[in-house]
Amino acid sequence: MRVFNSMTRQKEEFIPLKKGEVSIYVCGPTVYNHIHIGNARTFISFDVIRRYLIWRGYDVRYISNITDVDDKIINRAHEEGRSAEEVASEYTAAFEKAMLALGVLEPTIRPRATDEIDEMIAVIDRLITMDHAYAVDGDVYFKVRSFPSYGSLSGRQLDDMLSGARVEIDERKNDPLDFALWKAAKEGEPFWDSPWGPGRPGWHIECSCMSKKYLGMPFDIHGGGADLIFPHHENEIAQAEACFETVFARYWMHGGMLLIDKEKMSKSLDNFLLIKDVLEQIDYRVIRLLMLQTHYRSPLDYSRERVDEAVVAYDRIKSTLRNTQWAIENADISCECDADEFVSADMLRSCAEEARAQFVESMDDDFNTAGALGAIFTLIGCTNTFLVHGIQSDEDTESARMVVETLVELMGILGIDMSDGDQPLPQELIALASELLGVGAKTPEAAVDILLEGRRAARASRNWGMADAIRDGLTNLGFIVEDTAQGARIHLERR
């Protein structure tokens, strides 16, 4: 497997520290609001990476935190006249709910910053002892110039940063580049006692401490959005490596930004799209499919058009799966149709094997989900052609089953669950059968059979009025009826 390492800016062979085990830390959200769709993209990207590593047989230890103490949370709390704890706990719950709805696996451990304050104080204290940090008026700052390799991840020189002139000037800092490890509490702010007085940890130290505590150092993969490279990840490295004098993370992986109308989401542009609102309208599978059609490191421009396209693409997979299943259930072994010009059972089987191999090859190459999906769609096309002649033999059945298994398994690696069971049929079907055909059915299932048989008979006698009445009746109940050479099949329309 090859992985693009932001630190070296190239793809590298992925070799975990411990054979068969992978340790990952992904920066979680600051819980001051509902997460937006850009946040969601990052968490979905790393969820897929994790799922693939698991599928590849690795024992994956996946840590993702909650930053539940931060200036933004405090600001929000002030605005709304409630406590920072209330704000944090509301949006922590909302975040967990969103992750569940998006099909993101729960981390092995989801540490909260506020539960880890003691460790942070210990690390800060040690950094001061080692002369990598200093306290001023209850604040503690990290001495950037005491860490020679500072800037290596983001690829910038200390002097270049200064010339940017956007660095905040703070008289109390020894150097304008120094950043806060500990912030003294102001009136009305949450605080913890420390050797430097009451205060709270800085954002960067939180992630350094939590990753070190739960994964040790060095650990394998550190992930997050590309916008965290500087200063967040740069600072994490400086703190952790200065304190523990060993490598922090071995591979740095960064997800590309999600843009809306070609611009990054921002408050000033007021183009935030909250994932909870998106999920009200769009199936999470469609969202995942849409995102995974682009490589995780590339920028992704989100738009209504892209969603519409993804809906169609998703339906293509869904209907192939459904149609294959239907063909298996409605096999006509006795049929002697000539299948030579179509895809044979053997061809379908090798098509599925090829798709699987291409899927793996793509995913092994820095988690190329777009390529992996290409392999899946190639199998979809192959399967559809195969289905033109229906299932005519046991070999056909076997190959068709294999396709279903392959598709469900591979999509599952992408976190897209295609195996959802049949929804219960509505009772109204019984009334419909009775109304149109005068036949009483005991169950909706029986009613469907009666209706389809009634329609078949009507069509056979060229009674189009009756045939269409039955179809219209089913359509009104949300069903789509499709006539194939092997008979009529029926399914519930997507909502």
Add this chain to the structure above:
RNA sequence: GGCGACGUGGCCAAGUGGUAAGGCAGAGGACUGCAAAUCCUUUACCCCCGGUUCGAAUCCGGGCGUCGCCUCCA
């Protein structure tokens, strides 16, 4: 100004040395009572100009363009 990334068909997007996956949209055809679904066929001067090479979308140099980071940010 500094750092970095990207520029592939109408739209989106894989592909990093051997003449271009896939999705969406379009056109033509097949099937069909109609519809739906599906199948078949079809659409690429790989931003421009130089260079390296037997051979480049792919490597190197230059240009143009887009975007991100440099301040909180997934």
